[in-house]
Amino acid sequence: MRFVLLGAGVFAASLLVVKGQLGVPSSLPLPVLVAVAAVAGLAAWQARRSWWPLAAVGAAGYVWLVMWPPLLVASYYAGLALSGRRLAAYLGGCLAVCGIAALAGAQRSGPYELMTATTGNALILALAVIGLPLALGLLVRTRREAAVERAERREHEQVMRAEQARAQERARIAREMHDVVAHRVSLMVLHAGALEMRAPDGETERAAALIGGIGREALANLRDVLGVLRTPGRESAVQPPPTLGDLDRLLDQSRALGIAVTRHDEGEARPVEPTVERTAYRVVQEALTNVHKHAGDAATDVLIRYGPGELEVEVRNQAPGSPPGELPGAGWGLVGLRERVELLGGTLRTSAQDGGGFLVSARIPA
Incomplete structure (x- = not known):
């Protein structure tokens, strides 16, 4: 709409100039003058795409009929668009x-x-038609560039403040995890080692060794997490994240704690994305943790099914055979697991089963 009004304004001003109301009257017939003014207005309307045709029409109209409105508008756009050698060439x-x-x-x-041809009049006309609009265009462009620079600087400062706040929060979390969680797990490992050394029988010694091994692995993973929290973008330095290749070791740890875990694989096994494998591993890990917490030594089936375009993981436990121990939990395990699965475009389903069992099922695009 703005350029339509500009075109109409240039047409009207050009027609008034060539008819003599705002310039030198022309002896050309009125239809010719209207056509010339219309060409100038059309070039001004097209200035939203390119203002060079307007400059060409303005130059021709100025030499032929002293028709100055197109050249005035073209000089303003030259100030907006040109700099350096191009601006010098335009001048x-x-x-x-x-x-x-x-x-x-x-x-x-x-x-x-x-x-x-009169020196004084020619200079005044050139200054009014070319110099002033060109200077105005340069001023507007300078202000626009300054505004954009200020906006970019403010945005950069906001990003830096946000990054600083995130870094401080990560450091605070890392300190809390080191001072509380790592300290407690270290004590657990030390006590397990002492129990292993003074075990009265072989079964107790094996259980203590298992607890110590799990605790040391937890400490290693915890150190890795703390390093990532303190140094964003840092790659895992202790050990790579677990995948489906580590699943049997996880199942063996649950079996050593008294749970009868059976693994079933369906479909043709194939390589999938590492993030999908890690997520599938975490689904089984969290489900087995819940079995230990809430179902005691209930028999559990773990199913890994390779579909045409997805990987399906199911962990189904029977009703508890003996009362489970009281293990504290924050209640966020399944919530975080659902978020992890949904980030990959998958779905997580949890439901109680007839007879007292529980099902955790995840479908992940792969």
Whole structure:
């Protein structure tokens, strides 16, 4: 809409100039003058795409009829768009146009000579038609660039403040985990080692060794997490994240704690994305943890099914055979697991089964 109004304004001003109301009257027929003004208005309307046609029409109209509105608007857009050598080239072209117009005015004499060939009038007209709009365009562009620079600087400062706040929060979490969680797990490992050394029988010694091994693995994973928290972007330095290749070791740990775990694989096993494998491993890990917490030594089936475009994981436990021990929990395990699965575009389903069992089922695109 803005360029439509601009085109209409240039058409009206150009028509008034060539008819003599705002410039030198022309002896051309009115239809010709209207056509010339219409061409100028059309070029101004197209300035949203390219203002060079407007500059060409303005140069021709200025030399031929001293029709200055197109050249005035083109000079403003030149100030908005040009810099350096291109701006110097435009100024050189404008000087050439003024020179040619002066020569043409001297040949035609009368009002044309007065407007374009008289030194004082020519300078005033060139300053009003070319210099002032060009300076205005440069001023507007400078202000726009300054505003954009200020906005980018504010955005950068906001990003830096947000990064600093995140870094401080990560450091705080890392300190809390080190001072509380790592300390408690270290005590657990030390007590398990002492129990292993003073075990009265082989079964107790094996159980203590298992607890110590799990605790040391937890400490290693915890150190890895703390390193990532303190140094964002740091790769895992202790050991790579577990995948389905580590699943049997996880199941063996649950079997050593008295749970009868059976693994079933369906479909043709194939390589899938590492993030999918890690998520599938975490599904089984969290489900087995819940079995230990809430179902005691209930028999559990773990199913890994390779579908055409997805990987399905099911962990189904029977009703508890003996009362489970009281293990504390925050209640966020399944919530975090659901978020992890949904981030990959999958779905997680949990439901109680007839007879007292429980099912955790995940479908992950792969």
